[in-house]
Amino acid sequence: MAVFRLGTRGSPLALTQARMVRDALLAAHGWGEDAVAIVPIRTTGDRVQDRALAEIGGKALWTKELDRALLANEIDAAVHSMKDVETIRPAAITIAAMLPRADVRDRLIGAPDIASLRSGAVVGTSSPRRRAQLLRHRPDLRIVLFRGNVETRLAKLAAGEADATLLAAAGLDRLGRDDVGTAIPTDTMLPAPAQGAVGIETRADDHDARRIVAAIDHDDTSACVLAERALLAGLAADCHSPVGAMASLAGETLRLTAELLTEDGADSVVGTVEGAIDDALGATLAADLLERAPPSVRRLFGA
Numbered sequence: 026m027a028v029f030r031l032g033t034r035g036s037p038l039a040l041t042q043a044r045m046v047r048d049a050l051l052a053a054h055g056w057g058e059d060a061v062a063i064v065p066i067r068t069t070g071d072r073v074q075d076r077a078l079a080e081i082g083g084k085a086l087w088t089k090e091l092d093r094a095l096l097a098n099e100i101d102a103a104v105h106s107m108k109d110v111e112t113i114r115p116a117a118i119t120i121a122a123m124l125p126r127a128d129v130r131d132r133l134i135g136a137p138d139i140a141s142l143r144s145g146a147v148v149g150t151s152s153p154r155r156r157a158q159l160l161r162h163r164p165d166l167r168i169v170l171f172r173g174n175v176e177t178r179l180a181k182l183a184a185g186e187a188d189a190t191l192l193a194a195a196g197l198d199r200l201g202r203d204d205v206g207t208a209i210p211t212d213t214m215l216p217a218p219a220q221g222a223v224g225i226e227t228r229a230d231d232h233d234a235r236r237i238v239a240a241i242d243h244d245d246t247s248a249c250v251l252a253e254r255a256l257l258a259g260l261a262a263d264c265h266s267p268v269g270a271m272a273s274l275a276g277e278t279l280r281l282t283a284e285l286l287t288e289d290g291a292d293s294v295v296g297t298v299e300g301a302i303d304d305a306l307g308a309t310l311a312a313d314l315l316e317r318a319p320p321s322v323r324r325l326f327g328a
């Protein structure tokens with residue numbers, strides 16, 4: 026069999042995730058080391074580090090170059106942090122599998138918890154969700170733009186560019202930095218939709234690649250993350266919107282909680298739905314939230 030080519034971004038976290046996918050494929054198919062090749066691809070999001078994501082085009086920063094490589098048959102599959110994958114994908118690309126989800130929470134680094142940050146403390150983040158959720162609890166905080174990969178952000182913090190920052194536990198753990206920061210409970214900060222999930226995309230018409238990748242799909246993770254993504258679709262939102270969402274499964278029952286906030290965190294709306302996996306829960310919750318949202322929140326969403 027030809028070598029299976031796995032495209033990925035080149036950041037340390039992305040490469041680690043690609044190796045996790047490679048190892049899962051080797052184990053599932055009983056393949057030797059050389060059966061899967063990791064192909065790093067540089068993305069716009071990696072190149073531009075100094076501006077807010079929304080300013081440099083917002084969408085498709087992390088996926089555009091990987092999409093192109095996939096559609097040009099330069100790779101057979103692409104590995105992504107599902108959190109960074111646009112809500113609406115090209116019809117020729119399909120999400121073929123997800124690895125078991127890691128810790129979905131955010132970790133605060135620089136203070137034991139949000140309440141113990143000093144008055145007026147500077148917190149570095151480029152996430153509108155984290156910013157809004159922090160300001161809701163602590164309107165006195167000063168939020169500064171923090172971008173770059175996980176190591177870059179930790180270095181900025183160490184250099185004193187901020188008093189604290191927030192990072193996904195999943196990314197820190199995968200990089201072996203499980204000693205860094207304190208996890209924030211999800212009822213204080215609802216995570217980003219799809220946080221902690223690694224997904225693998227293939228060309229929609231590549232049935233061999235789909236079958237190869239589907240062998241490592243973790244059903245429960247896929248069900249939860251697809252529900253969270255359906256919510257985003259119902260809101261016409263993406264990973265740059267101040268939205269938190271988290272699904273969980275208890276037996277056959279899927280429970281989806283989400284919240285929408287204004288950018289300053291002053292107004293918000295939260296809701297939960299429960300039902301069977303194929304009950305279109307994301308769309309139902311999106312409609313419910315939009316209906317109940319204060320006008321200040323509703324203005325940020327909707328097609």
Ligand SMILES: NCc1[nH]cc(CCC(=O)O)c1CC(=O)O
Pocket residue numbers: 106107108109175191192193194195196197219220221222223
């Ligand atoms: N937007 C960057 C990004 N995309 C995925 C992760 C972490 C890994 C994950 O959530 O699976 C991170 C870093 C962070 O938010 O701290």
